[in-house]
Amino acid sequence: MRKKLYIETLGCAMNVRDSEHIVAELRERESYELTESLEEADLIIINTCSVREKPVAKLFSEIGVFQKKRKEGARIGVTGCTASHLGEEIIKRAPAVDFVLGARNVSKISSVVNRRHAVEIATDHDETLYDFSEYRSNPYKALINISIGCDKRCTFCIVPVTRGEELSIPSEIIVAEVRRAVASGAKEVTLLGQNVNNYGRRFSSGVSGAKNFTELLREVSKVEGLYRIRFTSPHPLHMDDEFLEEFAKNPKIAPQIHVPLQSGSSRILKRMKRGYSKEWFLDRCEKIRKMVPGVSISTDIIVGFPGESEEDFEETMDVLERVRFDQLFSFKYSPRPHTAAAQYEEQVDSQTASARLSRLQARHREIQEELMKSRAGAVEEVYFEELRSGGKAAGRTADGKLVLVEGSEELLGTLRDVEIERATLTTLLGRIV
Ligand code: SAH
Ligand code: F3S
Secondary structure, three states, rough: OOOEEEEEEEOOOOHHHHHHHHHHHHHHOOEEEOOOOOOHEEEEEEEOOOOOOHHHHHHHHHHHHHHHOOOOOOEEEEEEHHHHHOOOOHHHHHHOOOEEEEEEOHHHHHHHHOOOOOEEEOOOOOOOOOOOOOOOOOEEEEEEEEEEEEOOOOOOOOOOHHHHOOEOOOOHHHHHHHHHHHHOOOOEEEEEEOHHHHHHOOOOOOOOOOHHHHHHHHHHHHOOOOOOEEEOOOHHHHHOOOHHHHHHHOOOOOEEEEOOOOOHHHHHHHHHOOOOHHHHHHHHHHHHHHHHHOOOOEEEEOOOOOOOOOOHHHHHHHHHHOOOEEEEEEEEEOOOOOOHHOOOOOOOHHHHHHHHHHHHHHHHHHHHHHHOOOOOEEEEEEEEEEOOOOEEEEEEEOOOEEEEEEEHHHHHEOOOOOOOEEEEEEEEEEEEE
């Protein structure tokens, strides 16, 4: 009989894909199958995020809860970025944890799963041959890694510490994976990396034929049967004109782009070591809007970075007004171990940061509402990817907006024209035409 695996995934798209790899390996090599029920699991895995402090604190209380609820003899594993940076300490603080596997060590899952108190967290591990078994939680769209790790040293960010230095996956492996995904029903792929447009800077030794990100996009777009390519996340610094032109003119690349701002103040951007200024960021966004009609631009913003003054924050509000982002992921700065900014003096007090975050989010909500409302009445091409409760099918417009219509199974994996009848803050509601 197959053993049962319960896996909880926190954090970013990279973690979602890492979880799929973990499931794939455990199904193939250790004869596990997935369960949604914690109580019946033989193995419980928490795939963690450590980008902010809160989820780390939550991890230990969660382990306690899982320990109580689990069936007798069930094992608990901690994987992902918190596993990388806390390592053995996790087992010291929570001895119920059976193994710890870092974000850079996913391919070692079957070697740790049966070893009591195994800890594998080396961040110099080379995983770029991506020799994983196959599993995708959704057959209609695929997440595909193109690079691992990150070479930047943004002063707030712990990711380079947890995921190690950046290595690109050879383009042949990527294209082969795209082909496999398409052959098994995915018409849409999302290329993944911490800094996708830095693709091609470094491969593991012995790999030749380096390509840059623009060339990789061209290669991937040649795969027959593939309709839409998305990618996340690019870095504003590396958005050169050659890339923007490819983004604009390649019909398979979806008109959706994440341009992580972090701060609108050039002074703060310098302290963050982001490598671009407010002017460069605005110039890129303006260019994208001009070159790609109907493009959607999303962003990440941190408020309360050490030394952020009221004027600095106003600069961020100014960028918000000018770019009018389709989507905003905004965070209160959280000091992280092993990062330069955690040592900076002038930490902004929590109340001030919260007030700024509320103001930013409130203004963004108004903008988002206007943008979404303006979509009513339009006919959009929607790619359907999953069923929702109440007889609804869910899909995405080319620019990534969630669309719900009355519909069933036969819509999945197809592109349909949908007339948008109504819009909420996050969702377009419509009918097939
Ligand atoms: N390159 C990655 C970034 C990973 S971190 C990507 O583009 O997906 C994701 C986001 O978390 C960052 O863009 C940043 O806005 C936020 N973040 C990172 N470190 C943070 C910190 N110490 N405090 C608050 N937010 C942070
Ligand atoms: Fe983090 Fe900056 Fe890399 S945000 S993941 S160090 S590009």
